[in-house]
Amino acid sequence: MKKIIVLIMLLIATWGNSQTKQDSINTYKKRVLEDIEIYFLTSYYTQDGDNAAVTGGIGTEELTDLATNIVISIPLNDDDVLTIDATASSYTSASSSNLDPFTRTEGADGKVILIGSPWVESSGDSRQDIWFNGNVGYSHASDDRNKIWSANVNFAAEYDYTSIGFGGGYSWLFNKKNTEFGIKGNVFLDTWNPQSPIELESFSDDQDLNNGFFRGVDILDQNGEVIDKNGTNIWNPVSTTLVDDKNRNTFSVSFSFSQILSKNAQISFFLDLVQQNGWLSSPLQRVYFADRNNYYIGNPSSIPIYTTPQNIDVFQLADDIERLPNSRFKIPIGMRFNYYINEMFVLRTYYRFYTDDWGVTAHTLDLEIPVKITDKLTLYAAYRYYTQTKADYFAPYEVNLSSQDFYTSDFDLSDFNSNKYSIGISYTDIFTKMHIWKFYMKNADLRYSHYDRSTGLTSDIISIGFKSIFK
Numbered sequence: 001m002k003k004i005i006v007l008i009m010l011l012i013a014t015w016g017n018s019q020t021k022q023d024s025i026n027t028y029k030k031r032v033l034e035d036i037e038i039y040f041l042t043s044y045y046t047q048d049g050d051n052a053a054v055t056g057g058i059g060t061e062e063l064t065d066l067a068t069n070i071v072i073s074i075p076l077n078d079d080d081v082l083t084i085d086a087t088a089s090s091y092t093s094a095s096s097s098n099l100d101p102f103t104r105t106e107g108a109d110g111k112v113i114l115i116g117s118p119w120v121e122s123s124g125d126s127r128q129d130i131w132f133n134g135n136v137g138y139s140h141a142s143d144d145r146n147k148i149w150s151a152n153v154n155f156a157a158e159y160d161y162t163s164i165g166f167g168g169g170y171s172w173l174f175n176k177k178n179t180e181f182g183i184k185g186n187v188f189l190d191t192w193n194p195q196s197p198i199e200l201e202s203f204s205d206d207q208d209l210n211n212g213f214f215r216g217v218d219i220l221d222q223n224g225e226v227i228d229k230n231g232t233n234i235w236n237p238v239s240t241t242l243v244d245d246k247n248r249n250t251f252s253v254s255f256s257f258s259q260i261l262s263k264n265a266q267i268s269f270f271l272d273l274v275q276q277n278g279w280l281s282s283p284l285q286r287v288y289f290a291d292r293n294n295y296y297i298g299n300p301s302s303i304p305i306y307t308t309p310q311n312i313d314v315f316q317l318a319d320d321i322e323r324l325p326n327s328r329f330k331i332p333i334g335m336r337f338n339y340y341i342n343e344m345f346v347l348r349t350y351y352r353f354y355t356d357d358w359g360v361t362a363h364t365l366d367l368e369i370p371v372k373i374t375d376k377l378t379l380y381a382a383y384r385y386y387t388q389t390k391a392d393y394f395a396p397y398e399v400n401l402s403s404q405d406f407y408t409s410d411f412d413l414s415d416f417n418s419n420k421y422s423i424g425i426s427y428t429d430i431f432t433k434m435h436i437w438k439f440y441m442k443n444a445d446l447r448y449s450h451y452d453r454s455t456g457l458t459s460d461i462i463s464i465g466f467k468s469i470f471k
Helices: 002-028 198-206 300-305
Strands: 036-048 063-075 080-093 103-106 112-115 128-141 147-158 161-174 179-192 247-260 265-278 296-298 314-316 327-340 346-356 361-372 377-388 416-428 439-453 458-470
Touching: 036 439, 112 296, 147 179, 296 300, 300 314
Parallel strands: none
Antiparallel strands: 036 063, 036 458, 063 080, 080 128, 103 112, 128 147, 147 161, 161 179, 179 247, 247 265, 265 327, 296 314, 327 346, 346 361, 361 377, 377 416, 416 439, 439 458
């Protein structure tokens, strides 16, 4: 009996000593994140062009967007971090406003007069909207910091869709943390609240040109003559079925590999596999066919100049909405190479190859050179070149044929080249001396980018971001 008691006491003492050592290790273990970090970014974006997809590949693409992003990283303990990422974006879009491009007045004879143009921004409800996205992520690091797993949930909403997403990932560092391998998976389940061009939506309800939107409205043929709505020469869209599947789902898996080559060089590779299913077309976007007669509403004298910005008062009735396959498989693969030249210059490079089963092949090349002016001040200069081939189903305004199964006039799916030029300045306070109350400034960034595309689209964005810690 005495031997048993002695043995038990010895085990307790041994466990206690082991626990004390473990507590000591935990006490001095470096935390993954020491303090709460808050990142605030706001940006203003503007663009213009002449190939709006909402109006069939012609018309104004003018758009402005003001976005704000807040990311809060919270250390839960030595190993775990909770991240809350929220973005709100308020935009005004000239092309989206032209879902209903018409202004309505009543003539002296009691007839309804409608005036619209793909080149003039409408004041409709779809002219502006707010997009919101929220993401909550959780990550856990092992005691030796060589293994990290993460999970996240996501929600996004706009006036015509909502999205719910979730995912997770795992990273493994080895070779004295000189090598890292990662894998991530994500699922996004989207639901459309379909909004369609006003003329197609109205006609699909009762297929009567004397009711609804068309009541009391003259429809013109290509020669500017008013048609007999009860005759044989009438406007008739290709299909009266607009959206028959309100779901759009995306499944992706990503692989990454990073290697420190020397004290000056690092290289990394990535591969994504993305599968999309469901309604992948946009119900907002009109299509006009080469083998269908044209019909208009508005001023007949402007029909000859319909495809020019001089047209401000006549609008062509759509033949159909964009229709694309209900599945798409994407494969982006790329690499990054960063090289520390000296205390003043760092070279950052990026290349990506992209292909999908819609016929799009693309190449992206990015070059950035940070120039360290002082310990706290860094200047940035960056250039990005992008080129892609067109999708199998793309054709410009009035080139697609109604006999095709799939068609679009969205110039995002056309063949084009683009250039993006960026400059920026970054301020870093290593010791976080600057602070307001308990918020200590860590760094601040100001960036400006100009983008131009061979299709004529141009855009500019200016952004300012602050990262601070909360003590």
